[in-house]
Amino acid sequence: MKIAFFSTQPYDRLFFDRENQDKRFVYQFYETHLGPHIVRAINDVEAVCVFVNDHVNREVIETLALRGVKIIALRCAGFNNVDLDAAREFGISVCRVPAYSPEAVAEHAMAMLLTLNRKTHKAYNRVREQNFSLNGLLGFNLHGKTIGVVGTGKIGKAFCRVSKGFGCKLLAFDIYEDAQVKQMGVSYVDIDSIYKSSDIISLHCPLTLENKHMISRESIQKMKDGVVLLNTSRGALIHTAAVIEGLKQHKIGGLALDVYEQEEKLFFKDLSDTIIEDDTIQRLMSFPNVLITAHQAFFTEEALTQIATTTLRNIEELLLGREPSIEDARLV
Incomplete structure (x- = not known):
């Protein structure tokens, strides 16, 4: 069974190789994302394995079908980047990993909240420079605060x-x-x-046409002054320009993002020697009450093991003509 992987990182190879000790799969790894620019290079594979920033649109799916690809396997839960109608039309099955350690994402969301609130990232850097002042590090008790959880699927439930x-x-x-x-x-x-x-709003819902930019100028104006926003789901749930305006007006007291609407050009890459041309994320990073991580919430040993195991099991079962054993794994 031959699989082409896209948006591949070193840890993808490590965990998928670990789950393929019997060599029942043959892998092709591509560091680039899947899109119209690379899809014609695919040859003699039965499945493609994609991640959150791959572009699996109608054009890509039609070309995959012409090249004999039978399965599009998402190694993530979200599937907003795949044209499911086109996959159905061209007879390609689509599967995903609906649950891969919800606790990993929930714990990261809480870690970001605690860091943003108690400013432990700033305290760490201060103490390393022999600065033991507490000025500017004031936080608040989480005890007794009201947290609004948007989306109570497996991750939202774990965050609760x-x-x-x-x-x-x-x-x-x-x-x-x-x-x-x-x-x-x-x-x-x-x-x-x-x-x-x-007092705190944490987003744990998939991205749909209905909830895109649910955090907008209008919704922000309804919020408490000083509200803290957390997003570990999908970047486009937040209208970034509106959030920047809310930060400037001191309406938003803190913002923690593990996802970003334009992340595909930035995240999962080392750009430390690069001039980043994205003025929006540069503006976000300039605020002292904004904390950004690079789509890291899923990144635990347990989650990556589950992702590799479930993805390969889904592919194998579909190629053998069976339904995936994981509930909600098959989309098409």
């Missing part, structure tokens, strides 16, 4: 469990209410109530 441990009051919004989340003492409310009542 973590937040309850800090003694927070939890509000949640989701199209589908989860009985287990309610049992934790979480109250489901409408989205406007999340905006109006939350």
